[in-house]
Amino acid sequence: MVTNLRMQLLLLLLSAILVKECNAELRRARVLHRISGVKGDLTEKQACLQLSLQAPKFWAGGLFLNCELKNYINGLGDFVLYVDANQLKAKYGNTDEHGFSWLVTRRLNNDTGDCTTASDASSRSYYSDTHGIWITGPLTPKFCEDIQGRQYNYFTVKKCTFYSKQPSKINKEPIGTYQLKLDNIADRFKVQMLLEQVNGRRPRCRYNALSITYFH
Structure with missing residues (x-):
């Protein structure tokens, strides 16, 4: 019985992953996601299924659609997917x-x-700052003070400045974006690893980060 229910869930998720809803306001997102506990290479369907199993209710509910795998290296998947912006709004x-x-x-x-x-909206603006990233999360008075000068696996944070604030609270919490200047080129794969360190395996994905310039 459990096996049958699991198979039904997997089929539902696959249909959500591969079928695009025509009546939704879809926005394209580029996503890097580390898949843990899986050895060897994955096909597109396998990788997208692993991604969807992180949050099956949101895939089944049509928030995420049309998963495409661009690359998969050492457990890190590079995905393109579409998001129903109406649901978030x-x-x-x-x-x-x-x-x-x-x-x-x-x-x-x-x-x-x-x-x-690490997620990135494909519609956003890009700039020529190859050493810069934006990091978004809870707005706190000491964020820049705490992160400036810190060393991570590939980077040292040389400078941190407040960039912007969301127009309204999200989940009753003010959310802001900071601009960080790094000591090395902010390659998006290395930025994803920096983000993992900043989040520190704390629950609920407190921060998201993306390179200011465009990387393929």
């Missing part, structure tokens, strides 16, 4: 690209577990 109101990306990361992880995900 109905619950959280208007958000900018940073708020949208932050919500996508949270939802992909079911608003709960350890966060190994």
Whole structure:
């Protein structure tokens, strides 16, 4: 009985992953996600299924659609998917690209577990700052003070400045974006690893980060 229910859930998720709803306001997102506990290479269907199993209710409910795997290296999947922006807007109101990306990361992880995900809205603006990243999360008075000068696996944070604030609270919490200047080129794969360290395996994906410039 349990096996049959699991198979039904998997089939439902696959249909949500591969079928695009024509009546939804879809926004394209680029997502890096580390898949744990899986050895070897994965096909597109296998990788997308692993991603969807992080938050099956949001895939089954049509929030996420049309998963495509661009690359998969050493457990890190590079995905393109579409998000029903109407669902996010109905619950959280208007958000900018940073708020949208932050919500996508949270939802992909079911608003709960350890966060190994970095999301980026494909429609956002890009700039030529190759050493800069934006990081979005809870707005706190000492964020820059705490992170400036810190060393991570690939980077040292040289400078931190406040960038913007979401127009309204999300889950009763003010959310802000900070601009970080790093000592090395902010390659998006390395930025994803930096983000994992900043989140520190704390639950609920407190932060999302993305490179300011465009990387393929």
